[in-house]
Amino acid sequence: MATGRNHRPATRSRGIPEATVARLPLYLRALTALSERSVPTVSSEELASAAGVNSAKLRKDFSYLGSYGTRGVGYDVEYLVYQISRELGLTQDWPVVIVGIGNLGAALANYGGFASRGFRVAALIDADPALSGRQVAGIEVRHVDELESIIDTNGVSIGVITTPGGAAQQVCDRLVAAGVTSILNFAPTVLSVPDGVDVRKVDLSIELQILAFHEQRKAAEALAQEVPEPLAAEAAPAGSGRDQGPDGDIPAVMPA
Amino acid sequence: MATGRNHRPATRSRGIPEATVARLPLYLRALTALSERSVPTVSSEELASAAGVNSAKLRKDFSYLGSYGTRGVGYDVEYLVYQISRELGLTQDWPVVIVGIGNLGAALANYGGFASRGFRVAALIDADPALSGRQVAGIEVRHVDELESIIDTNGVSIGVITTPGGAAQQVCDRLVAAGVTSILNFAPTVLSVPDGVDVRKVDLSIELQILAFHEQRKAAEALAQEVPEPLAAEAAPAGSGRDQGPDGDIPAVMPA
DNA sequence: CGCTGTGAAGCGATTCACAGCC
DNA sequence: GGCTGTGAATCGCTTCACAGCG
Numbered sequence: 001m002a003t004g005r006n007h008r009p010a011t012r013s014r015g016i017p018e019a020t021v022a023r024l025p026l027y028l029r030a031l032t033a034l035s036e037r038s039v040p041t042v043s044s045e046e047l048a049s050a051a052g053v054n055s056a057k058l059r060k061d062f063s064y065l066g067s068y069g070t071r072g073v074g075y076d077v078e079y080l081v082y083q084i085s086r087e088l089g090l091t092q093d094w095p096v097v098i099v100g101i102g103n104l105g106a107a108l109a110n111y112g113g114f115a116s117r118g119f120r121v122a123a124l125i126d127a128d129p130a131l132s133g134r135q136v137a138g139i140e141v142r143h144v145d146e147l148e149s150i151i152d153t154n155g156v157s158i159g160v161i162t163t164p165g166g167a168a169q170q171v172c173d174r175l176v177a178a179g180v181t182s183i184l185n186f187a188p189t190v191l192s193v194p195d196g197v198d199v200r201k202v203d204l205s206i207e208l209q210i211l212a213f214h215e216q217r218k219a220a221e222a223l224a225q226e227v228p229e230p231l232a233a234e235a236a237p238a239g240s241g242r243d244q245g246p247d248g249d250i251p252a253v254m255p256a
Numbered sequence: 257m258a259t260g261r262n263h264r265p266a267t268r269s270r271g272i273p274e275a276t277v278a279r280l281p282l283y284l285r286a287l288t289a290l291s292e293r294s295v296p297t298v299s300s301e302e303l304a305s306a307a308g309v310n311s312a313k314l315r316k317d318f319s320y321l322g323s324y325g326t327r328g329v330g331y332d333v334e335y336l337v338y339q340i341s342r343e344l345g346l347t348q349d350w351p352v353v354i355v356g357i358g359n360l361g362a363a364l365a366n367y368g369g370f371a372s373r374g375f376r377v378a379a380l381i382d383a384d385p386a387l388s389g390r391q392v393a394g395i396e397v398r399h400v401d402e403l404e405s406i407i408d409t410n411g412v413s414i415g416v417i418t419t420p421g422g423a424a425q426q427v428c429d430r431l432v433a434a435g436v437t438s439i440l441n442f443a444p445t446v447l448s449v450p451d452g453v454d455v456r457k458v459d460l461s462i463e464l465q466i467l468a469f470h471e472q473r474k475a476a477e478a479l480a481q482e483v484p485e486p487l488a489a490e491a492a493p494a495g496s497g498r499d500q501g502p503d504g505d506i507p508a509v510m511p512a
Numbered sequence: 513c514g515c516t517g518t519g520a521a522g523c524g525a526t527t528c529a530c531a532g533c534c
Numbered sequence: 535g536g537c538t539g540t541g542a543a544t545c546g547c548t549t550c551a552c553a554g555c556g
Contacts (some may be wrong), residue, residue, distance in 0.1 A: 017524075017525070018524090019524080019526085020525090021466060021469050022462075024469070025459070026446075026462065028465075043536090044537075044538070045537085050446065052446040054526090056527055056528070056529095057526065057527080059538065059540085060525090060526080060539085063539055069537080069538050069539080070534065070537085071532070071533045071534050071536080072534040072537050073534070073536085073537070073538085075538090088465050088468055088469045088472075089468040089471060089472030089473075090468060094464075094468055094471070102366075103359055103360075103362045103363030103366055104359075104360070104367075106359045106363075107358065107360040107363050108460060110359055113444055113460065113461035114461060117464075117465065118468065119468075158464070158468070160464075182467040182468075182470065182471045183467075184463050184464060188285060190282075190286075190306065198467060198470045198471070200463050202458060203281070204364060204367060204370075205281070205369035205370060206281040206282070207456050208350075208352070208370065208414070208416075208440060209344050209346065209373065210278055210281065210456065211414055211438040211439075211456060212344055212345040212346060212374065212414070213277050213280070213343070213344045213345055214454045215345060215414060215437065215438045215454070216344075216345030216348075217345075218452070273546075273547070274546090274547095275546080275547055275548085299514090299515065299516090301515085310548090310549080312548075312550070312551095313547090313549080315515090315517065316517085316547090316548080318517085319516085319517055319518065323516080323517070326555090326556065327517080327554075327556050328513075328514045328515050328555075329515070329516085330515070330516085
């Protein structure tokens with residue numbers, strides 16, 4: 001972990017907790033919406049509820065960035081948008097490649113949320129020669145043979161893998177060898193990468209499985225409530241359980 | 257926050273930590289692969305590395321499920337597959353509906369990972385009448401007017417929202433009113449739902465933004481290394497950074 | 513002897529609660 | 535008076551390290 005022992009206790013700037021980083025995009029989205037409605041300032045309470053977190057957490061998060069609010073008033077929307085964008089590195093634009101142009105790859109290519117926030121799809125890449133030259137979302141699909149040269153020419157450092165699981169590690173290796181240092185992996189595979197390369201994983205079926213777990217638990221509780229046996233002693237009073245809650249639960253996306 | 261105070265401290269069995277639940281699908285995937293290769297038993301070390309976590313975490317996770325291993329030997333693959341499946345509620349099959357059949361909805365409909373693990377796409381639903389009747393992934397697309405009846409007839413309790421952001425809350429409300437109690441939301445919107453309904457959110461652009469943050473930090477560190485000013489005191493010795501690491505980082509998917 | 517299962521320690525994130533400033 | 539910024543308390547997850555068992 002970078003950071004490491006740390007001489008300097010906790011001091012300035014360079015120590016934003018991961019949990020906070022993961023929420024900054026949420027705040028940014030909410031702020032952008034406010035900005036579009038020309039709302040000039042916002043309180044921690046309002047912004048927190050728009051972002052789906054609680055206000056103490058939000059204030060703590062912002063405190064890591066600096067003192068950008070005004071007591072008694074709130075935060076200046078435009079100013080915060082800028083500060084968060086800068087902190088996230090969105091003031092520069094990041095060329096990304098998407099490898100694997102199936103439905104999911106196409107969905108990502110078409111996804112407007114990218115371009116709007118500092119990301120530019122530099123190329124779509126697929127191993128199927130039949131796709132080469134086709135246009136998806138107005139971008140030409142190139143053959144995977146060109147992967148290295150595309151990355152090199154465009155200075156790409158972020159790659160998105162939307163291939164089938166079987167091809168993912170191979171593609172990953174090539175991306176890394178070509179100079180990519182951040183990877184967003186949608187394939188259902190644990191990628192291994194050298195130190196210094198970040199991997200984040202998004203797995204659709206894992207999310208569903210987690211929902212199924214809670215769904216099952218809810219069903220069990222409902223039963224327990226009807227037939228309050230001693231066994232049920234625990235489930236019944238719990239009532240609402242941990243459910244919902246706009247606050248953090250445990251996620252399923254992770255690095256590496 | 258639903259949740260609330262909660263009386264009972266932490267007691268028995270029904271208390272699997274969220275972080276553990278989020279990893280069970282990972283273990284299950286690794287175990288399934290082993291099972292297909294007819295590997296009879298596996299040690300915590302081997303399984304952990306296949307799943308991309310460390311072995312202490314894995315053993316602790318399994319300890320919440322029960323004592324399913326054999327000291328000096330390891331875990332029986334088939335038995336563990338069964339136990340985890342049961343715990344996750346995958347021994348029953350869950351009918352799900354996907355609302356919003358754009359590229360992403362289609363990608364999900366085609367995604368093999370669903371059917372293979374207890375999920376069945378009961379219906380594809382879209383607001384566009386032009387799509388109604390079309391087949392996607394061998395399933396007929398139905399009009400959103402039928403949403404309530406579809407959910408009712410099929411006993412659907414899990415819904416997936418892949419509509420544009422603007423339609424998400426509306427769709428969510430109808431799903432919930434019709435009886436859905438778990439929602440997987442791909443729209444870039446914070447959904448509000450009543451207590452007792454679980455929401456998990458997957459946001460593609462948020463993941464990229466988190467990568468961008470780290471990418472930026474890496475670039476800054478590289479610079480600091482070249483020109484070792486006093487400011488750089490911290491970055492330089494860090495070397496590899498926090499990067500990689502098969503262990504948990506902070507995710508961006510969360511309930512509600 | 514090897515590997516699991518688990519108390520206990522450690523650590524990071526969340527929440528509380530209030531001092532400080534506008 | 536209202537709302538931010540933040541130490542201090544708390545909570546939950548991770549990691550350690552080893553006892554216990556096959």
